Each structure stands twice: as C-alpha cells, then as structure tokens.
Amino acid sequence: xxxxxxxxxxxxxxxxxxxxxxxxxxxxxxxxxxxxxxxxxxxxxxxxxxxxxxxxxxxxxxxxxxxxxxxxxxxxxxxxxxxxxxxxxxxxxxxxxxxxxxxxxxxxxxxxxxxxxxxxxxxxxxxxxxxxxxxxxxxxxxxxxxxxxxxxxxxxxxxxxxxxxxxxxxxxxxxxxxxxxxxxxxxxxxxxxxxxxxxxxxxxxxxxxxxxxxxxxxxxxxxxxxxxxxxxxxxxxxxxxxxxxxxxxxxxxxxxxxxxxxxxxxxxxxxxxxxxxxxxxxxxxxxxxxxxxxxxxxxxxxxxxxxxxxxxxxxxxxxxxxxxxxxxxxxxxxxxxxxxxxxxxxxxxxxxxxxxxxxxxxxxxxxxxxxxxxxxxxxxxxxxxxxxxxxxxxxxxxxxxxxxxxxxxxxxxxxxxxxxxxxxxxxxxxxxxxxxxxxxxxxxxxxxxxxxxxxxxxxxxxxxxxxxxxxxxxxxxxxxxxxxxxxxxxxxxxxxxxxxxxxxxxxxxxxxxxxxxxxxxxxxxxxxxxxxxxxxxxxxxxxxxxxxxxxxxxxxxxxxxxxx
Numbered sequence: 396x397x398x399x400x401x402x403x404x405x406x407x408x409x410x411x412x413x414x415x416x417x418x419x420x421x422x423x424x425x426x427x428x429x430x431x432x433x434x435x436x437x438x439x440x441x442x443x444x445x446x447x448x449x450x451x452x453x454x455x456x457x458x459x460x461x462x463x464x465x466x467x468x469x470x471x472x473x474x475x476x477x478x479x480x481x482x483x484x485x486x487x488x489x490x491x492x493x494x495x496x497x498x499x500x501x502x503x504x505x506x507x508x509x510x511x512x513x514x515x516x517x518x519x520x521x522x523x524x525x526x527x528x529x530x531x532x533x534x535x536x537x538x539x540x541x542x543x544x545x546x547x548x549x550x551x552x553x554x555x556x557x558x559x560x561x562x563x564x565x566x567x568x569x570x571x572x573x574x575x576x577x578x579x580x581x582x583x584x585x586x587x588x589x590x591x592x593x594x595x596x597x598x599x600x601x602x603x604x605x606x607x608x609x610x611x612x613x614x615x616x617x618x619x620x621x622x623x624x625x626x627x628x629x630x631x632x633x634x635x636x637x638x639x640x641x642x643x644x645x646x647x648x649x650x651x652x653x654x655x656x657x658x659x660x661x662x663x664x665x666x667x668x669x670x671x672x673x674x675x676x677x678x679x680x681x682x683x684x685x686x687x688x689x690x691x692x693x694x695x696x697x698x699x700x701x702x703x704x705x706x707x708x709x710x711x712x713x714x715x716x717x718x719x720x721x722x723x724x725x726x727x728x729x730x731x732x733x734x735x736x737x738x739x740x741x742x743x744x745x746x747x748x749x750x751x752x753x754x755x756x757x758x759x760x761x762x763x764x765x766x767x768x769x770x771x772x773x774x775x776x777x778x779x780x781x782x783x784x785x786x787x788x789x790x791x792x793x794x795x796x797x798x799x800x801x802x803x804x805x806x807x808x809x810x811x812x813x814x815x816x817x818x819x820x821x822x823x824x825x826x827x828x829x830x831x832x833x834x835x836x837x838x839x840x841x842x843x844x845x846x847x848x849x850x851x852x853x854x855x856x857x858x859x860x861x862x863x864x865x866x867x868x869x870x871x872x873x874x875x876x877x878x879x880x881x882x883x884x885x886x887x888x889x890x891x892x893x894x895x896x897x898x899x900x901x902x903x904x905x906x907x908x909x910x911x912x913x914x915x916x917x918x919x920x921x922x923x924x925x926x927x928x929x930x931x932x933x934x935x936x937x938x939x940x941x942x943x944x945x946x947x948x949x950x951x952x953x954x955x956x957x958x959x
Contacts, residue, residue, distance in 0.1 A: 400712040401944040403730035404785070409705040410696045411733040413726075414593050415670060415714040418514045419689035420724030420955060424595045425511045428958035429499045429526070436529070437647045439634055440466070440492040443537075449490050449633050460487040466533045467494065471547040478545075485541040491534040491629040497603070497646045498528030502552025509557060512602065514691040516679060518669045518707065519572065520561040521693075523602045525611065525645060530556055534625045548622050550615075556626070558611035558645075562602050564667045564693075565707070573607045581606065581642035588662050591650065593695055593935045595958055600650045605638035608645075664698040668707045670714060677711030690715050692725060699733065723939045723952040731824060731947035735783055735790040738822050742793070742831070743781075749835055750777035750795040751816040757801040759809060767803055767810035767843060769896055773908055779818065790947050791822035802842075810896070811842045813849070814905075824947040827940075829861040829873075837905060839886075843896045850884035852902045865938045865951075 403410055440457045441449040458465055464480035466489060475481045499508055513522035527550060536544035550556045565572035566586045574582060585604060587597050601607065610631060616623045638645060671679040672687040680687055692714045698704035714726050751773040760766040779795035796817035803809045815838040823830045834856045840849030858880075861873040885902060939952040 397712060397716050398714050398726050398728065398950050399942075399944050400946070401726075401728040401948040401950050402946040403728060403948050404732045404946065407708050408710075408730075410730060411699040411702060412697045412729045413694055414697065414953075415692040415694040415728075416593075416725035416953075416955070417689060417715050417720070418510075418512060418691045418693070419720065421512050421595065421598065421693060422510045424724070424955045424958055425599060426499060426505075426508055428595055428599070429497070429511075429528075431958075432498055434497040434646070434648060436494055436496045438492070438494040441490045441629075441633070443488040443490050451633075454492075457487060457489065457492075461489065462486075466492050466535075467531055467547070469533070469545060469547055471545065473545045473547075475542040475545065481535070481542050481545060484535065485537075489535055491532070491625065493530070493532040493629050493634075495527045495530045495630075495646055497648050498526070500526050500550065500552075500555030501528060502554070509555065511599075512693075513688075514669045514671070514693060516669065516671050518565050518667055519563045521564050521602070521669065523560055523562045523608070525558040525560070525603065526555055527646070532622070532625055532629055534621075534629060546621055546625055548625075554615055556613065556615045558613060558630070560608040560611040562604075562607050562609075564601060564607065564669075566666045567707070569706075577606055577642045586665065587650075588665065591935065592662060592665065595955065596650050598693075600644060600648060603644040603646065603648050604642060605635060605645050606640075606642035608639070610635060661700055662697055663701050664704040666696045666704060666707050668694045668696055668709070670694045670710050673711060673713055686717055686720070690717065690720060719952070724936075724954045725952075727936070727938075727951050727953055728944070729949040731790050731943075731949075732783055734824070734949050735822060738791055738829075738831075739781060739783075742791075742820065742822070743779075746779055746793045746795075746818070746820050746833075747776050749775065749818050749833070750779050751775055751797065751818075751837070752777050753797045753799040753814040753816055755799045755801050755812045755814050757803045757810050757812050759803050765804075765809060767896070769810070769812050769841060769901065771799075771812065771814050771901065771905075773814070773816060773837075773905065779820075786946070788823045788825045788947065789821050790824050793818070793820040809844065811840075811847075813838070813840045815839075816853075824943040824949070827863045827942045829863065831859045831861075833857045839902065839905065841896050841898050841901065848886040848898055850886045852883060852885070852905055854882040854884065856880040856882075863941045865940060 402408070403413060438454045440452050440454050442452045442457065444450040461483040464483040466484055469478065469480045473481055475485070509524055509526065511524055511526065515522060530550040532548060534546045535542045563573035566574050568575045574585060577585070585601050591597050613623060613626055616626060635645070670692045672683050672690050674680050690713065694710065694714070696704065696707055715723070754772045754774070756770045758768050760768060777795055777797070779793040782792040782794070783790065784792065796815070798813065798815040800811065800813040802811035817836045819834045821832045835853060836851050837853035838849070839852045840847060856879070858878045860876045862876070864872050864874070886898070935956065936953040937956055939954060941949065941951040944950050
C-alpha cells in the first residue's frame, strides 16, 4: 500500500491536492525550529483582589506596587519574617507569577529530546507536548497576617516540565470541532491559506492554540508536591482557562501570515486528517511498531480556486513506506482531474484554432452555361467537446468534427463536393511523462459528372511528450520530445477531373489553410508552476522526484527546507 495508489479523483476523496508529512519528519523539523527559535519570554503575574481571587497585573506595575521588589529574584524558601522583598510583595497582595519561553528544554542529547507531536488514530485528539527552554514559577502562601511560605522553582536541565494535551486539528465548521466554536478572526489565523500554510511554524501555532487543546496534564513533576500544585494553580488555572476562551496561543507564539503569489491554482480551503499507518487491507494497523507509528502522516486536504472542500475521509494507502523513511519527509499529490483541468485551460486556445467549421457550395455558372463551380471555406475557432475520462491513462480529450456537402444539376448529376474536418486531442499521464497527441483529419471528395476523387487530404498526428523531473534545487522541470506522422493523401485524378474542377488547386489551398497545425511546444509548461500553486509562498518544501500514480494523480516526494 503506497503512494502509487493515490486516487484523489475517487468519490471518497475529491480534494484538489493533498500534502502529507510523517510524524517523524514533523518532530524532527519542529525540534530544529524550536532549537533555533528565539521566542519572546512570557511573564504573567497575579495579585489578590478584594474577594481573595487572582487578578492579572502587569509585571512592571507589580514591581512598582511592591516598591521595586521582583518576585523572581526572591530565592526559594525565603523567610517572610526577615525578607524585605516578601514584605513588599505581601503589601502588594502578590499571589503568584510565572515566566516561560517556548523552545527545546536544555540538558538533553538530541536523540533524547521528547517528541512534540504524536498523531495516533484521530485528528480530533493529536497529542501535543508543550516544551519550554525556560520556565520559572513563584508562589506565595498566605496566613492570617500575610505571606508565610515562598516557592520559587525553575525547570532543571535534563528534566523538562512537559505539558501534554490533546489538540483537535479538524479545521471544519461542520463537524462540531473545537475550531467551529472560534470567532472568525481566530479561525482565519488558524486556517492559514497564505504562503506558509504547510510550514511547521504554522503547525506549531495551531498546536499551541489553547482553544483547540484539552487542559494539559503535567509530567516531569511529582504529583502532590508543592511545585505540582503550584503549576496546576498558576499555569493551568486562570491563565489557561482564559486563553481557551480567547483562542490564543499558550505562550504567546505568533506567526506572520504571508500572502499567496498569483498562480494557476490558489489554495482557498483546507482541512487536516491524521493518516495512521495501514496494512495490506487498507485498514490502520492495530498495534503499530515504533517505525509504523513514526510513518503516520498529517495530511492537509486542500481545495483550490474556490471549490468546495469535501469532507475528510480515511486514506487506504500509506503516503510513505518504511523503505523510504530516510529519503523524504512526505508527499504532495495532485488530483488527476485538477491537473487535467489545468491543461484544459492551457490547451483550449490552441485546440480551438484547429477546430474548423466547413462550408461548401457547388453551382452552375448559368442557365445555359453548364460549367460547375466549386467553392469552400474552413472557419477556425470552433468549440470542441471536452471530456475528462474518470479512469485510465488518458485524462483529457478534445473532440470536434463538422461536415458540409453540396451538389449541382438534376439530382446532382453535374457535380458534388463534401468537406469533413475532424480533430482529436488526447492528454495522457503515465510514469513521469505528460503526452499530448493531436490528430487532424480533413476529408475531401469532389465529383464532376461521373468522375470523382477524394480522400484524407490532411491526416496529421503530432505527439508531444513532456518528461518530468526535478533539478538540483528541487524545482520541477520538463523535457520535450516531438514526433510527427503524416498520412495525408493526394487523391489520384485523371486529367478530365482536374481540368473541370482544379482538384489539385483545392487540395493545395486546404493544405495551406491548415499549415499552422503545429505541436503544443509550451513556452512555459504548466508543470513549472506546480510548486507555486501547491505551496503558496514556495519556501516550505523541496521536491525529490515526480511521477504519476496508478490512478494518474501527480505525486512528488518532498522534504522540508530548513525552518526559519
């Protein structure tokens, strides 16, 4: 079960394209990003209101009210009876405070850093570990006459305080998801359709949004200890509950949304779907191995150009197989119909130029003059019939034909003419090639008295094959090869027919008329913009290769660029 089975045009799916990356690559890239990130330090302070409840206060205002005393500078276990700072903080009704900074916890070997994300089976409950590069918590314990105890502790190196929650990543407003309950402005921030829609930076923003999370559980601190109780009250109490209502990131993490550049396909809607590792039956493996768990993917289900996004549905194939785990981070797959429709737009003007409406007229010069006259015309620019076959290598077909005839004399006994042009253009996806085949036929038959001649005076086939590849920078390229077959006939005529009808002149005129029938030879092949419309902004992935699946979806293996 591999990405070669990608079948996005199936009625079960219908997404314009899918971007899928493995749990292993998400964690590796998130850790790389967090290791280099210099996120702002978040400081939250609370004082006691008149009813004894915590009330948030600005850090600078607190220190001013406490006569310059800083709660973070008071050592753990300080004596309230002798410590002037604690007396000042008591006078300011200080309760507790924390300061934290999003990042990797210090003191770990790279391979020992806890994973940030575990995908599991359900998009509604992705496991997220919030990690901090620093975390300090302080708390005052009060008696009848002021502070009687003081706690000031920091996250130790090599023993991270982890805050683990379940995150609902269903970005849908129709399935009772956490996202559905958020204000439109917050929804827009989470469902980012800009240039960094698929980046780990955006994913971290979504994971860290309190509105999508359950209340985190704490690990790395012994339950029942004063520190554990403090973290529960200080960090997960009023602060986290307030964030959930506001739909804000837990530690103030933010991301600048870049706009998508103009492209043939513009991302206009997306949802997420966790794709667990599946077995040969297409069903999730019941007890996945560690490697199989790491190969679970987070799949972005994408709609383009304003199309409706179908509901999320489970894939019955794996986007990444164990043998490929070290080669790339995931795939992008483009629906065969979406890609074929793009070629339809590109090819239609060229095809219309070779769709001819025929017209003929056969008439006598006069009542006494029995000279037979033959006139004809071919009018280009006609609209062909367009078909997108639901299966098979041929993904797009253009077809057009017309026929005109006329005769002169009693029952047509003096002369007749028939002119029938037809055009068929097929676009096929197979292997790593796009093949465009054009076949133009113009049938002509002319009769003078009882002598006639005719045949396919134009019968030309042009086959353009674009072989797809990627260059050293990961950009898609295409190499064009063209072949032409000419089976046109020059009907043999005796001197009598040619004398009366100038058949050869008619043939020559029609051949001249259609000499502009040439190959597709794109100056800018549509495939060259694939990177642009799949990844608006263009800085999230590089491509490793490109090939069509067994169902003609365009599949490219991708690798995250270094996050910044």
